[in-house]
Amino acid sequence: MTEPLIELKGVSKSFGSNKVLDNVDLTIYRGEALGIIGPSGTGKSTILRVIAGLTALxxxxxxxxxxxREGLIEDGTDPLGIGMVFQQAALFDSLTVEENVGFSLYQYSKLRRSRIQELVHEKxxxxxxSEIxxxxxxxxxxxxxxxxxxxRAIMSNPDNPKSAPEVLLYDEPTAGLDPIASTVIEDLIRQLQCIQGSCNTYAIVTHQQSTIRRTADKVVFLYEGKVQWEGxxxxxxxxxxxxxxxxxxxNVSGPIHIAG
Structure with missing residues (x-):
């Protein structure tokens, strides 16, 4: 893994008086499965949104x-595709599954509806x-x-190969799921890394130990806005x-401050 796909250098971000990222350096290499862990409220999801180009620095x-990258993702075009799986799935309630998965193609491509439906079924x-x-x-x-x-995150336009995601970002993908459902999701994350040759690189934010151990190869620990440990x-x-x-x-005793 010698080719850095994504590099954050000296990244800082505050919300009001709360500094959630403080001069953070982070590198993601091609083929890497990176786990981002740490206590709640320490900027893990913010890092994903920065990588995705959804949050300004x-x-x-x-x-x-x-x-x-200058500005946000809407201000330009990245040289690779980045897909994001949000913590609460973030589906449109008024649309069917097929319309949710094919949303970007329906909105921004010139593909025939029948072709989009084929691609949705494939994903x-x-x-x-496949039957829902x-x-x-x-x-x-x-x-x-x-x-x-x-x-939806791995959907791409076959007429535009650059739209295929090379990197996937998972924000708490097993949050709120029972252990069996979590295992299904963890297995799927690894399967997609193998099946999708173009998106075999990912970063995952999680608190669950099973998810950390089953989906990540490398781990960074974020606390007080900084990367405190990696291995x-x-x-x-x-x-x-x-x-x-x-x-x-x-353990409630230790150097990590427990918000009261």
Missing amino acids: DSGDVFIKGVH LEMVGL GDRYPAELSGGMRKRVSFA SVSEIDTTDDPLIRQFISG
């Missing part, structure tokens, strides 16, 4: 495939939901909604770092 720089089949295109989000379980959001998943169990030890054990 206060200071610092973002490089996508070595190209400096739903990849996430194990006519249902609405309210008719689905939490795990099914998450999988639909995965299908492989196996090093989580061997490091003497007091922040990691407290976080993984769930």
Whole structure:
């Protein structure tokens, strides 16, 4: 893994008086499965939104495939596609599953409706939901909604190869799911990394230990707006770092301040 796809250099971001990112450096390499962990409210989701070009920086720089990004994603075109799976799936309640997954193509492509439906069916089949295109989000379980959001994130326009995502960003993909549904989602994340040759790089924000251990290869620990530790998943169990030890054990005593 020698080619950096995404680089954050000296990135800072505040919301009012709350500084959630403080001079953060982060690099994601091609083929990497990166887990971003840390206590609640420490900027993990904000990092994903910065990478996706959805949140403006206060200071610092973002490089996508070595190209400096100016402004937000809407202000220009990145040299690679980035797909994002939001924490609550973020589906349109008034649209069917098929319309949700094919939304970007219906809105921005010139493809025939029948062709879009073929592509939607293909993506739903990849996430194990090939027969639910006519249902609405309210008719689905939490795990099914998450999988639909995965299908939407990997959708691309075959007439525009640059629209195919090379990087996927997962924000708490197993939050609120039971252990079995979580395992289904964790397996799917790894399967998509293999099936989708173009999007085999991803970053995942999670609190769940099973998700950390089953979906990540490398882990960064974010606390007080900074990357405090990074290492492989196996090093989580061997490091003497007091922040990691407290976080993984769930101990209320330690250097991590517990908001009261």
